[in-house]
Amino acid sequence: MDQITAILDRLLALHPKEIDLSLGRMERLLAALGNPENKLPPTIHIAGTNGKGSVTATMRAMLEAGGKRCHVYTSPHLVAFNERIRLGADGKFVGDPKLFDALFRCEEANAGQEITFFEITTAAAILLFAENPADVLLLEVGLGGRLDATNVIDRPLATVITPISMDHEKFLGEDVTAIAAEKAGILKRDCPVVVAPQEDAVMAVIERKAARLKAPVHRFGQEFTSYEDHGRLVFQDEEGLYDLPLPSLIGRHQYINAGIAIATLKASGVWPGERQAAEGLRSVNWPGRLQSLTHGPLVDQCPEGAEIWLDGGHNPGAGVSIAAFMGEQEERHPKPLYMISGMLTTKDPVGFFRSFAGLAREVLTVPISNTTTARDPEELAQFAAEAGLESAAFGSLAHAISHIVEAAQDDREPPRILICGSLYLAGEVLAVNGMPPQ
Numbered sequence: 001m002d003q004i005t006a007i008l009d010r011l012l013a014l015h016p017k018e019i020d021l022s023l024g025r026m027e028r029l030l031a032a033l034g035n036p037e038n039k040l041p042p043t044i045h046i047a048g049t050n051g052k053g054s055v056t057a058t059m060r061a062m063l064e065a066g067g068k069r070c071h072v073y074t075s076p077h078l079v080a081f082n083e084r085i086r087l088g089a090d091g092k093f094v095g096d097p098k099l100f101d102a103l104f105r106c107e108e109a110n111a112g113q114e115i116t117f118f119e120i121t122t123a124a125a126i127l128l129f130a131e132n133p134a135d136v137l138l139l140e141v142g143l144g145g146r147l148d149a150t151n152v153i154d155r156p157l158a159t160v161i162t163p164i165s166m167d168h169e170k171f172l173g174e175d176v177t178a179i180a181a182e183k184a185g186i187l188k189r190d191c192p193v194v195v196a197p198q199e200d201a202v203m204a205v206i207e208r209k210a211a212r213l214k215a216p217v218h219r220f221g222q223e224f225t226s227y228e229d230h231g232r233l234v235f236q237d238e239e240g241l242y243d244l245p246l247p248s249l250i251g252r253h254q255y256i257n258a259g260i261a262i263a264t265l266k267a268s269g270v271w272p273g274e275r276q277a278a279e280g281l282r283s284v285n286w287p288g289r290l291q292s293l294t295h296g297p298l299v300d301q302c303p304e305g306a307e308i309w310l311d312g313g314h315n316p317g318a319g320v321s322i323a324a325f326m327g328e329q330e331e332r333h334p335k336p337l338y339m340i341s342g343m344l345t346t347k348d349p350v351g352f353f354r355s356f357a358g359l360a361r362e363v364l365t366v367p368i369s370n371t372t373t374a375r376d377p378e379e380l381a382q383f384a385a386e387a388g389l390e391s392a393a394f395g396s397l398a399h400a401i402s403h404i405v406e407a408a409q410d411d412r413e414p415p416r417i418l419i420c421g422s423l424y425l426a427g428e429v430l431a432v433n434g435m436p437p438q
Helices: 003-012 024-032 052-065 096-110 117-131 176-186 200-213 253-268 274-283 297-301 316-332 349-356 377-386 397-410 423-432
Strands: 043-047 070-073 085-087 136-140 158-161 193-195 217-219 224-229 232-237 240-245 291-293 307-311 337-341 362-365 391-393 416-420
Touching: 003 096, 003 117, 024 096, 024 117, 043 052, 043 176, 052 070, 052 136, 052 253, 052 274, 070 117, 085 117, 096 117, 158 176, 158 253, 176 200, 193 200, 193 253, 200 217, 217 253, 224 253, 232 253, 240 274, 253 274, 253 316, 297 397, 297 423, 307 316, 307 423, 316 349, 316 416, 337 349, 337 397, 349 377, 362 377, 362 397, 377 391, 397 416, 397 423, 416 423
Parallel strands: 043 136, 043 158, 070 136, 158 193, 193 217, 307 416, 337 362, 337 416, 362 391
Antiparallel strands: 070 085, 224 232, 232 240, 291 307
């Protein structure tokens, strides 16, 4: 066992619960570390249910195209923990020596007291961000917002609320307005907030909170918009219009995410310029989100000519976006769609699968080996059937692929395979396929 794995295992054992939303433990530890949260670079804070990672990746690509150094914090990771922390000096994931040093210092300062894994590892990230130079910190919320461990900054450049839908109801509330109230907890007095398209009830919650804090609101569809026109991305706000290339990230929902990224950089006062934005849109990369797998050991196991897509989306909102993209692919080039899915027990599988009814030929459910909270494949297959889909459970990813190979022998077209339902499953697939994130 290497040093990083050993210390992460120790930190995981400091609290009996994986999730226990509170800021008290975080504030105690940061005080013991000398309050590094007060020494961070100018920060953009991002919350929401879907699209946080894509918006963050798009902002980073644009800022770096403009010569800015960006720290980035995201979660969870796909293959290695280091992916959660990107340092601005070279734009790469934190190296093992720096990561171990920060984790060890947090462990020492915590002195064995109860604290969640996400809290103490977020403290380590904040320590790294404070001690290494950068022009901007892109700080993604882990869960919710109001009581999330990242919500320890007093005055960000801007806050962002991406689309909100049902997710983590056990911790955030039983309806979207309760969830919206938790996510709006990152808003700060007089700091602009950029808001993605939302249900009316959700938008009302955000607007009320913004009004109390005198936070200027930039709403998609009102203060700004973005859309595809003749193969180009059009962004328009009160200042004018930009004619830009489409983002390299796949899916029509990325046109909205790109618009949110542009509006946020403008509201934050760090807009790099139209030319740099265009360069960033062409280069943006975010693994595990409608990622096309074209080579590697796992791809070699699939039927010859198969089209393979990987997406870590896991809630009803993500299901709608992924199914819309798969529907577009079916209209463009009909192929039998097979879904391979694993999911955590905290997710709504029926809500996720429902969007694929009438589109997918079969859902093949599999276990996820790199988490202890995955649903049993038999149970998950029952949920897929409840959503109106043919389904079958398999003991492994390899067995599910073997089933597709056999079933595809009678098809006139090679299959389209969608591996989805969990970022943990996406990470497992990338590890097996030898394609770690960059």
